[in-house]
Amino acid sequence: MKKNIVFACSSGIATSTVVAEKVREHCEQHGIDIDSRQATVGELTGLDDSVDLFVVTSDVGGGYKTPVVNALPILTGIGEQEVLDHIVSLLKG
Amino acid sequence: MGQTIVDVFQYILSFGPEVMLPIIIFIMAIAFRVSFSKALKSALTIGFGFVGIFLVLDLLTGSLGPAIEAMIDNSGVNLPVMDTGWPPLAAIAFASPIAPIVIILTIVINVAMLIFKWTKTVDVDLWNYWHFAFAGSLVYIATGSLIVGLIGAAIATIITFKLADWSAPYIHKRMGLPGISLPTLSAVIYFPVGILGDKIINLIPGLNKLNADPESIKKRFGVFGEPMMIGVILGIIIGIIARFEIRNIIELGISLGAVMFIMPRMVKILMEGLMPLSDAIRNFLQKRFPDRKDLNIGLDIAVIIGNPAVVSTALLLVPVTILLAVVLPGVIIMPLGDLPFIVVPLAMVLVATNKNIVRSAIIGIPMLIVSLYFASNLAPLVTNVAESIQYEFPEGATSMINSFLDGGNPVRYWLVMLAQGNWIAIAAIPVILIVVWYIYKLSRRDFDENGQLKE
Numbered sequence: 001m002k003k004n005i006v007f008a009c010s011s012g013i014a015t016s017t018v019v020a021e022k023v024r025e026h027c028e029q030h031g032i033d034i035d036s037r038q039a040t041v042g043e044l045t046g047l048d049d050s051v052d053l054f055v056v057t058s059d060v061g062g063g064y065k066t067p068v069v070n071a072l073p074i075l076t077g078i079g080e081q082e083v084l085d086h087i088v089s090l091l092k093g
Numbered sequence: 094m095g096q097t098i099v100d101v102f103q104y105i106l107s108f109g110p111e112v113m114l115p116i117i118i119f120i121m122a123i124a125f126r127v128s129f130s131k132a133l134k135s136a137l138t139i140g141f142g143f144v145g146i147f148l149v150l151d152l153l154t155g156s157l158g159p160a161i162e163a164m165i166d167n168s169g170v171n172l173p174v175m176d177t178g179w180p181p182l183a184a185i186a187f188a189s190p191i192a193p194i195v196i197i198l199t200i201v202i203n204v205a206m207l208i209f210k211w212t213k214t215v216d217v218d219l220w221n222y223w224h225f226a227f228a229g230s231l232v233y234i235a236t237g238s239l240i241v242g243l244i245g246a247a248i249a250t251i252i253t254f255k256l257a258d259w260s261a262p263y264i265h266k267r268m269g270l271p272g273i274s275l276p277t278l279s280a281v282i283y284f285p286v287g288i289l290g291d292k293i294i295n296l297i298p299g300l301n302k303l304n305a306d307p308e309s310i311k312k313r314f315g316v317f318g319e320p321m322m323i324g325v326i327l328g329i330i331i332g333i334i335a336r337f338e339i340r341n342i343i344e345l346g347i348s349l350g351a352v353m354f355i356m357p358r359m360v361k362i363l364m365e366g367l368m369p370l371s372d373a374i375r376n377f378l379q380k381r382f383p384d385r386k387d388l389n390i391g392l393d394i395a396v397i398i399g400n401p402a403v404v405s406t407a408l409l410l411v412p413v414t415i416l417l418a419v420v421l422p423g424v425i426i427m428p429l430g431d432l433p434f435i436v437v438p439l440a441m442v443l444v445a446t447n448k449n450i451v452r453s454a455i456i457g458i459p460m461l462i463v464s465l466y467f468a469s470n471l472a473p474l475v476t477n478v479a480e481s482i483q484y485e486f487p488e489g490a491t492s493m494i495n496s497f498l499d500g501g502n503p504v505r506y507w508l509v510m511l512a513q514g515n516w517i518a519i520a521a522i523p524v525i526l527i528v529v530w531y532i533y534k535l536s537r538r539d540f541d542e543n544g545q546l547k548e
Contacts (some may be wrong), residue, residue, distance in 0.1 A: 005097045009395055009396075010395050010398040010399025010404075012399070013358075013360060013364075014220075015392075015393060015395045017361050017364050017365060017368075018368060018371075021365060040399070042279070042399075049211055051224075057395070058397065058399040059268075060399075069263070072270070072273075075390075075392040076217070076273065076392065077390070078219065078272070078390065089339075
C-alpha cells in the first residue's frame with residue numbers, strides 16, 4: 001500500500017528536495033511505495049491528519065496528529081542512517 | 094595538431110550551458126566516484142534544469158520587458174532593469190567557465206582552512222558554491238583575467254567561512270541548531286550589520302523595548318508571502334502604470350505570477366541534478382576530519398528562514414522595498430524576482446537581534462537601500478555575464494537584468510570595484526577591517542568567561 005509523506009522546509013523547495021530524494025530511495029530499498037509532496041512549513045497545519053508522515057528540516061513545534069520526523073541529520077550526514085531507519089519503521093509500524 | 098586541439102576546445106566552449114555544464118558535472122561526478130549511471134542521469138538533469146530556468150527567464154523578459162519600456166515612456170517611473178530573482182544568476186554562475194575551477198578551489202580552501210584550524214565550518218552545501226562562482230565570474234568579466242576572477246572567488250569564500258564561524262554559536266543557541274553553521278554568502282555577510290544595529294538600538298530609549306508578534310504580521314501581510322501573488326499584483330500595477338489596455342494588464346499579471354510560481358520548480362530540477370555530486374563532496378569532506386568534534390556542518394540558510402520571526406520581518410519589508418525602488422533617485426531596478434527572498438539577508442539579522450522583529454526591520458531598511466543601489470550599478474555587468482554564456486534576450490525586451498539582493502550583494506560589489514582599481518573600494522579596506530573588528534569585539538561581550546553565549 002502507498003504511504004503518503006509531506007516533506008516540508010522553509011521554502012518548500014531547497015532542503016526538502018534533498019531530503020525527499022534520500023527518503024524515497026531508502027523507502028524503495030525497503031519495499032515501501034511512497035507518494036510524496038513538498039510544502040512549506042506554514043502549510044503543515046492545513047495538511048495535519050491527512051497523510052502518514054511529515055518530514056521536516058526546520059523546527060515546527062509540536063501538536064500535530066501526523067507523526068513528525070526532523071530530518072536535519074539527512075542534511076548534515078551525521079546520524080543520517082538512524083533517521084532513515086526511523087522513518088521506515090514508522091511507515092511499516 | 095596543436096591548432097586542431099585549440100579548435101576542438103573552442104568548439105566545445107561555444108556550446109550553451111545546457112550542454113556544457115552536464116559535461117563538466119559528469120566529469121566531476123566520476124572524479125568523485127559517483128557511479129556511471131547516476132553521474133549520467135544527474136548531469137542530464139542539470140542540463141534540463143538550465144533549459145527550464147532559461148525558458149522561464151524568456152517568459153519574464155518577454156512579458157515584463159515591453160511593459161517596463163511602456164512604463165518608462167508613459168510615466169515618471171524609470172526602472173529599466175528587470176529583477177529576475179536569484180535563480181538565473183545562480184544558473185549563469187554555474188554556467189560560467191570559471192565555475193568548475195571555483196568548485197574545486199572552494200573545496201581546497203575549506204580543507205586547508207580546516208587543517209590549519211582557521212575555520213570550524215565544513216561546507217557540505219555544494220549548491221551555495223554558486224555564490225563564490227558568481228563573485229568570480231563578475232570579477233572575471235569585469236577584468237578579463239581568469240586569475241583575478243579566481244582570487245575574487247577565493248576572498249568571497251574565506252570571508253564567508255569566517256563569518257559563518259562567528260555567527261555559529263548564536264545559531265546553535267537562538268535557532269536551536271547545534272553543530273550547524275550557515276556559510277551562505279548572501280545571508281551571513283549581514284550578521285555583523287545585525288550585531289552593530291542591535292547594539293545601537295539597545296542605546297535608544299523607547300525603541301529598545303519594542304518587539305512585535307509574528308502571527309499578527311503574518312495575518313496582515315501574509316499575501317506578500319505568496320510569490321505568485323507578488324507576481325500577479327506587481328504585474329497588474331506595472332500594467333496600469335504602463336497604461337496598457339485591460340486585457341494586457343491581466344495578461345501581464347498572469348505571466349509574472351506564472352514566472353514566480355514556475356521558477357522555483359525549475360531550480361528544484363537543477364538541485365536534484367546536483368545532489369549526487371553534492372553527496373560525494375560531503376562524504377569526501379567529512380571523511381577527512383572524523384575526529385574533530387569542534388566542527389560545524391555548513392548548511393544552506395534555508396534551515397532557519399522558516400522561523401516565524403524571520404518570515405514576518407521579510408513580509409513587512411516587501412512593500413517597503415517596492416516603495417524605496419520607486420522613490421530613491423538613481424535606483425534603476427524594478428524589484429520582482431528577489432522579493433520573496435528578503436528572508437535570506439534578514440535571517441542573519443534576526444539571529445543577531447535574537448529574533449526581534451522591530452529591530453530587524455529597522456536594520457533591514459538601510460541594507461535594502463544599499464542593495465538596490467549596488468544592484469542598479471552592477472546591472473550592466475551582470476547583463477554582460479549573462480550574454481557571455483550565450484544567453485540571448487527575446488526580441489523587444491529591455492536589455493538589462495539583475496536581481497536586487499544577490500545582484501546587489503555588497504561583498505561581490507566591493508570585489509568587483511577592487512578588481513577595477515576603484516580608489517574608494519581600496520580606501521574602504523582598512524575602514525571595513527577596523528569596523529568589523531570593532532563589531533567582533535562588541536559581540537564578544539555576549540559571551541561569558543567560559544565562552545558560552547549569555548541570554
